[in-house]
Amino acid sequence: MSPFDHLHLDIPRSNKPRLVIIGGGFGGIQIAKSLRKANFQIVMLDRHNYHTFQPLLYQVATAGLEPDSIAESLRKIFDNHKDFYFRMARVTGLNPEKKTITTLVGELSYDLLVIANGSKTNYFGNRELYERTFPMKQVPQALDLRSHMLQNFEQTVMTQDLREKDRLTNFVIVGGGPTGVEVAGALGELKKHVLPKDYPDIDFNIMNLHLVDGGPRLLAGMSDKSSKKALEYLNKFDVKVSLNTVVKDYDGQKVTLSDGTVIPAKTVIWAAGVTGNIIDGLPESSLHKGRIKVDEYSRVVGVDDVFAIGDIAGMLSDEFPNGHPMVAPVAIQQAQALGKNLVHQSTADWKSFKYRDKGSMATIGRNKAVVDLPKFHFGGFFAWMVWMFVHLMSIVGFRNRLVTLSNWVWNYMTYDRGTRLIIRTFIRKKSHKPSDSL
Numbered sequence: 245m246s247p248f249d250h251l252h253l254d255i256p257r258s259n260k261p262r263l264v265i266i267g268g269g270f271g272g273i274q275i276a277k278s279l280r281k282a283n284f285q286i287v288m289l290d291r292h293n294y295h296t297f298q299p300l301l302y303q304v305a306t307a308g309l310e311p312d313s314i315a316e317s318l319r320k321i322f323d324n325h326k327d328f329y330f331r332m333a334r335v336t337g338l339n340p341e342k343k344t345i346t347t348l349v350g351e352l353s354y355d356l357l358v359i360a361n362g363s364k365t366n367y368f369g370n371r372e373l374y375e376r377t378f379p380m381k382q383v384p385q386a387l388d389l390r391s392h393m394l395q396n397f398e399q400t401v402m403t404q405d406l407r408e409k410d411r412l413t414n415f416v417i418v419g420g421g422p423t424g425v426e427v428a429g430a431l432g433e434l435k436k437h438v439l440p441k442d443y444p445d446i447d448f449n450i451m452n453l454h455l456v457d458g459g460p461r462l463l464a465g466m467s468d469k470s471s472k473k474a475l476e477y478l479n480k481f482d483v484k485v486s487l488n489t490v491v492k493d494y495d496g497q498k499v500t501l502s503d504g505t506v507i508p509a510k511t512v513i514w515a516a517g518v519t520g521n522i523i524d525g526l527p528e529s530s531l532h533k534g535r536i537k538v539d540e541y542s543r544v545v546g547v548d549d550v551f552a553i554g555d556i557a558g559m560l561s562d563e564f565p566n567g568h569p570m571v572a573p574v575a576i577q578q579a580q581a582l583g584k585n586l587v588h589q590s591t592a593d594w595k596s597f598k599y600r601d602k603g604s605m606a607t608i609g610r611n612k613a614v615v616d617l618p619k620f621h622f623g624g625f626f627a628w629m630v631w632m633f634v635h636l637m638s639i640v641g642f643r644n645r646l647v648t649l650s651n652w653v654w655n656y657m658t659y660d661r662g663t664r665l666i667i668r669t670f671i672r673k674k675s676h677k678p679s680d681s682l
């Protein structure tokens with residue numbers, strides 16, 4: 245018997261066809277907005293009751309922003325949409341022959357289904373790394389990392405064991421993409437400007453930051469110029485970058501790299517890649533390398549009335565033989581294109597999807613970022629301003645933008661971070677005595 249047996253999705257049928265969206269991420273929100281005035285009843289399901297702005301998760305993990313400023317309530321986003329239903333429920337199965345989906349709180353039928361449930365951290369099947377390293381894909385994971393990191397420093401103050409101090413203050417970041425580079429930069433800044441004020445009794449020369457990547461350069465998806473600049477910026481923060489190197493083993497106390505290096509570390513941040521969040525139920529022929537195969541109209545190959553957009557969708561083409569990059573603009577543009585197509589009665593009027601790549605960027609600490617626009621690439625202070633502006637304008641919710649901006653201004657002016665709290669999940673004592681509550 246499941247603990248949810250007494251719950252029901254309880255969505256009344258209206259006279260409009262029902263379009264079910266799995267996931268309130270960038271793609272899910274955009275498709276629901278695009279179809280607001282169309283003739284559909286819209287049902288959105290997400291395992292969380294909020295949308296997460298993942299590009300700034302690393303700032304939550306490194307005590308730069310509160311989680312509330314990068315997350316927005318899904319109910320609030322759609323509170324004035326008509327014939328729209330949100331249910332917080334994890335989808336566990338797809339049944340395309342019956343045109344239903346299975347959730348932890350029961351089944352739901354659909355006329356059209358849009359799968360927009362994104363991706364998950366890819367551990368390449370390594371159970372030990374899954375259990376011992378820190379992922380950064382969801383708000384609770386970023387908060388867990390923040391608390392763990394600060395607990396490490398609290399313990400460093402209280403131990404005399406030099407090897408333990410080493411393990412507590414070393415950080416290994418795996419993955420030299422934008423997330424890994426941004427985390428390394430943020431930790432470098434914490435080490436230089438923030439932590440020494442909080443922990444005057446720690447000699448921060450013992451804190452070592454390592455960034456490990458299997459490829460020959462950082463930011464592999466960006467220009468050569470940006471890769472080199474990113475490396476130069478990280479060197480200024482004393483981040484030790486190991487390229488063409490992979491993690492061979494991690495026992496929770498020390499990391500062994502493929503070049504034989506052993507790094508004592510209690511914190512390994514896993515930013516080495518993501519893979520599609522596949523939900524059971526689609527035929528094997530509809531899947532390709534961890535993503536759902538779709539045609540140029542986002543229709544899932546081999547099943548009727550099912551679409552997939554964003555990170556989960558593998559729209560294979562000559563230009564993108566393994567699908568589009570897993571970034572927010574792809575999810576948003578695919579949702580916009582699908583929304584426009586779905587309002588037409590006849591598929592003869594549908595337009596195929598064409599990705600407009602407006603560029604990519606990454607920041608490495610204060611005043612430093614790299615930006616690749618289609619025609620030119622630049623770095624430094626101006627790039628950092630561009631990075632901040634683009635991210636600020638992309639955050640969902642006006643209040644969140646305001647809070648983020650004020651936090652950034654505060655951090656910049658004071659060389660401080662306002663959110664260095666260790667907050668752990670409340671665990672109820674198993675043996676509770678009435679006197680405990682006094």
Ligand SMILES: Cc1cc2nc3c(=O)[nH]c(=O)nc-3n(C[C@H](O)[C@H](O)[C@H](O)COP(=O)(O)OP(=O)(O)OC[C@H]3O[C@@H](n4cnc5c(N)ncnc54)[C@H](O)[C@@H]3O)c2cc1C
Binds near residue numbers: 271295298361
């Ligand atoms: C740390 C980090 C940094 C990033 N930085 C950038 C960046 O700087 N620029 C950029 O363009 N992109 C960046 N990305 C990538 C970007 O966030 C994704 O490409 C984008 O979120 C994809 O949108 P989506 O709608 O496909 O999925 P998501 O936005 O991931 O949304 C998926 C939603 O589905 C829900 N869900 C998942 N499984 C289920 C289930 N079984 N049942 C119910 N709900 C479910 C999730 O809770 C989530 O709300 C970053 C990603 C990460 C992790």
